[in-house]
Amino acid sequence: MTAQELSNTFRAKLEDKSLTVGIVGLGYVGLPIVREFHAAGFAVIGFDTDQRKIGLLDQGVPYLKHLGTELSETLAKSDRFRATSDAEQLAEADAILLCVPTPLGQHREPDLSFVLSSTEMCASILRPGQLIVLESTTYPGTTRNEMPPVLEKSGLKCGEDFFVAYSPEREDPGREDATTQTTPKLVGGLCETSGNLATLLYETIVDSVHPVSSAEVAESAKLLENIYRAVNIALVNELKVVLAEMKIDVWEVIEAASTKPFGFQAFYPGPGLGGHCIPIDPFYLTWKAKEVGETTRFIELAGEVNTSMPGYVVSRTAGALNDVKKPVNGSKILVIGVAYKPNIDDVRESPAAEVIEGLQALGADVSYHDPHVAEFPSMRKHKIQMTSQALNEKTVRNSDLVLIITDHSDVDWDLIGEHAGLIVDTRNAMHQRVTSGPVIKA
Numbered sequence: 270m271t272a273q274e275l276s277n278t279f280r281a282k283l284e285d286k287s288l289t290v291g292i293v294g295l296g297y298v299g300l301p302i303v304r305e306f307h308a309a310g311f312a313v314i315g316f317d318t319d320q321r322k323i324g325l326l327d328q329g330v331p332y333l334k335h336l337g338t339e340l341s342e343t344l345a346k347s348d349r350f351r352a353t354s355d356a357e358q359l360a361e362a363d364a365i366l367l368c369v370p371t372p373l374g375q376h377r378e379p380d381l382s383f384v385l386s387s388t389e390m391c392a393s394i395l396r397p398g399q400l401i402v403l404e405s406t407t408y409p410g411t412t413r414n415e416m417p418p419v420l421e422k423s424g425l426k427c428g429e430d431f432f433v434a435y436s437p438e439r440e441d442p443g444r445e446d447a448t449t450q451t452t453p454k455l456v457g458g459l460c461e462t463s464g465n466l467a468t469l470l471y472e473t474i475v476d477s478v479h480p481v482s483s484a485e486v487a488e489s490a491k492l493l494e495n496i497y498r499a500v501n502i503a504l505v506n507e508l509k510v511v512l513a514e515m516k517i518d519v520w521e522v523i524e525a526a527s528t529k530p531f532g533f534q535a536f537y538p539g540p541g542l543g544g545h546c547i548p549i550d551p552f553y554l555t556w557k558a559k560e561v562g563e564t565t566r567f568i569e570l571a572g573e574v575n576t577s578m579p580g581y582v583v584s585r586t587a588g589a590l591n592d593v594k595k596p597v598n599g600s601k602i603l604v605i606g607v608a609y610k611p612n613i614d615d616v617r618e619s620p621a622a623e624v625i626e627g628l629q630a631l632g633a634d635v636s637y638h639d640p641h642v643a644e645f646p647s648m649r650k651h652k653i654q655m656t657s658q659a660l661n662e663k664t665v666r667n668s669d670l671v672l673i674i675t676d677h678s679d680v681d682w683d684l685i686g687e688h689a690g691l692i693v694d695t696r697n698a699m700h701q702r703v704t705s706g707p708v709i710k711a
Contacts (some may be wrong), residue, residue, distance in 0.1 A: 289362045293368060335613050369405050385415065402434045402435065410488070434458040489554075520710070555569055582624050606621065606637075
């Protein structure tokens with residue numbers, strides 16, 4: 270069949286809902302997309318190498334709490350969804366979306382191993398007419414330069430026998446004012462047909478699709494979104510350090526600046542960046558820039574500021590204890606919140622890990638309370654074996670210092686304020702709350 274005939278067949282399957290969608294990676298990005306395609310009436314195959322996820326999906330047990338229990342129960346009962354770790358089953362899919370991690374290597378270089386291994390998997394089952402879409406955040410040129418050579422090992426030709434596009438994920442776990450369906454989707458194809466088919470595919474599940482001229486534009490746009498946040502957060506983090514030395518509250522400064530109705534957008538400081546996007550994605554562009562002989566001084570400086578924040582929090586905590594004539598060594602420190610942001614259970618790249626290890630290295634006796642994270646999971650760079658402690662009067666009173674890392678809404682802040690003798694607050698959580706002891710902002 271010609272490319273036009275294959276395209277027409279794909280379009281026809283979309284229209285009558287006989288098209289099958291394969292999702293590779295059933296994590297924070299992949300599972301919400303499974304939800305949307307399934308809700309739209311399509312057959313969905315979810316692939317993951319993690320047998321635990323497959324088993325939980327088969328049982329209808331949720332493993333991403335922010336998505337609720339209804340999704341897991343619905344998928345487990347449905348005859349239009351199946352979870353598998355058998356790559357051969359993806360041969361049935363007409364569209365395969367790759368939602369895999371793109372971490373950094375030891376020297377902050379891009380690690381495309383998950384993208385390449387999943388692409389090789391697709392090559393092993395590739396058939397004419399399939400659409401392959403990469404959703405993982407990456408540097409410009411990845412989709413065009415890395416994927417077709419691997420996929421064409423199948424003997425099929427990109428743009429003629431199969432189609433490839435890039436459409437960056439824009440998931441924000443726990444956000445309630447925007448969903449997968451309501452967040453506009455960017456789409457850039459490696460050819461016009463690829464872009465058109467991917468646009469039509471996503472139009473079935475999201476309210477607005479914005480096609481761009483190339484995959485490189487879509488890749489760059491996703492990096493810009495995250496770099497924009499990283500740079501502005503670095504700005505207020507730097508101001509926080511400077512203004513603290515001047516005895517000026519950066520939070521009040523931001524509140525005051527926010528009264529201007531134009532020309533200013535508020536960003537807030539914290540203990541460091543977390544999540545899989547903002548701490549990582551900017552370095553994908555800095556690496557690619559070096560390849561073309563350019564430097565990204567602004568982005569790299571922002572990265573330096575943000576990555577220094579956990580160390581700053583440790584220093585401020587040690588200073589707060591010193592002010593009340595207590596050494597860090599042997600002091601009991603209760604950390605409130607280890608998730609990287611409020612009201613979710615996601616600890617990916619959470620600054621809490623580095624802060625805890627920094628305090629432990631100084632001899633502190635550290636425990637934590639997080640209503641969303643019962644047990645600190647093993648991380649690539651950190652091996653913290655701790656479980657969440659109950660938050661009550663005894664726990665707080667027995668702590669020499671309470672350190673607020675994540676301001677979950679379901680934490681009893683009044684209890685902390687009433688019984689904590691010393692608080693270090695990185696999130697302004699104790700603002701306008703009655704406290705029995707001093708509050709040091711960090």
